Structures are given as structure tokens and as C-alpha cells.
Amino acid sequence: MAFKPSAGKKHRSQGEGELNMNSMMDMVTIILLFLLKSYSTEGQLKTASDDLKLPKSIKVLKPQKKPTVEVSKSQIIFDEKVVMLRDDIGDKFLIDPLFKVLKVASDDGKKVEELGGVFDNRVLLIIDEETPFEILTKVMYTCSRAKFFDIRLMVLGQNEDFS
Numbered sequence: 001m002a003f004k005p006s007a008g009k010k011h012r013s014q015g016e017g018e019l020n021m022n023s024m025m026d027m028v029t030i031i032l033l034f035l036l037k038s039y040s041t042e043g044q045l046k047t048a049s050d051d052l053k054l055p056k057s058i059k060v061l062k063p064q065k066k067p068t069v070e071v072s073k074s075q076i077i078f079d080e081k082v083v084m085l086r087d088d089i090g091d092k093f094l095i096d097p098l099f100k101v102l103k104v105a106s107d108d109g110k111k112v113e114e115l116g117g118v119f120d121n122r123v124l125l126i127i128d129e130e131t132p133f134e135i136l137t138k139v140m141y142t143c144s145r146a147k148f149f150d151i152r153l154m155v156l157g158q159n160e161d162f163s
Contacts, residue, residue: 068125069098072086
């Protein structure tokens with residue numbers, strides 16, 4: 001006996017199609033995630049300490065999120081962790097506690113580079129505008145000894161407020 005086509009298929013009407021809501025929700029979710037990711041990279045880079053006032057300058061480049069060394073009026077901070085008090089810097093040109101944490105970060109970056117990642121040797125210095133030049137040079141020297149050769153200084157652009 002031969003197979004008969006079902007009677008339902010013959011009389012099915014060619015009506016309006018329907019939207020698949022699952023596909024629409026997937027598309028909206030992807031767009032939402034893309035917008036959230038792009039928004040988070042454009043957000044505020046750093047919040048200011050109470051005893052830190054940035055120098056003013058003409059800003060040319062947007063700051064990027066990199067390892068940061070913050071020198072306030074009272075302490076030295078690396079990536080939001082207090083390393084030492086600023087008064088404990090001493091006479092040596094190399095700041096040992098800061099060098100140790102920078103060296104660990106540099107070594108971690110080298111390991112990432114060996115595994116195929118990118119380590120670009122950049123560090124962002126956020127330094128109070130009243131910091132003596134001697135301390136600035138010691139911090140920069142310490143960063144370069146820890147293999148962070150591309151040193152950027154964060155400043156306030158014209159008509160900007162860091163709050």
C-alpha cells in the first residue's frame with residue numbers, strides 16, 4: 001500500500017508568518033552586551049584620593065587603563081594597593097618597596113607575553129601637583145628598572161575637574 005499524503009497538508013492556508021521571539025531576544029542580548037562593554041571601557045579611569053591634586057595641562061591623548069602608580073601627599077599606591085608612605089622614600093634613587101611590586105607585575109606581564117598575550121611595558125603615573133621633582137624622578141627611575149619603559153603622566157585637561 002502506497003503512502004497517502006496527509007489531508008492536513010493539502011488544506012493548510014498560506015497565512016501570515018510569525019516572528020521567532022527567541023532569535024529577537026538573542027539579538028537584543030548581543031547588542032546589549034556590546035554596548036555595556038564599550039561603555040565600560042569609556043568610563044572614568046580612576047577616582048581621586050583625598051590628598052591628591054593633579055597638575056593641569058593641555059590633554060592630547062585619552063588615558064588608557066594600565067598599571068597605575070599613584071603618588072599622593074602621604075603615600076605611594078600601585079593599582080589601588082598602598083605600597084608605602086611617601087615620607088619613607090629615603091635617599092636612595094631606587095624605591096625598594098615600589099620596585100618589588102612593579103617587578104612582580106612586570107614578571108607576570110612577561111609570562112603572559114610568553115603564552116602569546118601582549119605586555120606593552122606601560123605604566124600610568126598619577127602624581128600630586130605639589131610633589132617635588134626629586135620624588136618624581138625616583139618613581140620614574142624605579143618604574144624603568146622594573147621594565148616599565150613607557151611611562152605616562154596623568155594630568156587634568158583644560159576646564160576639567162577630577163572628581
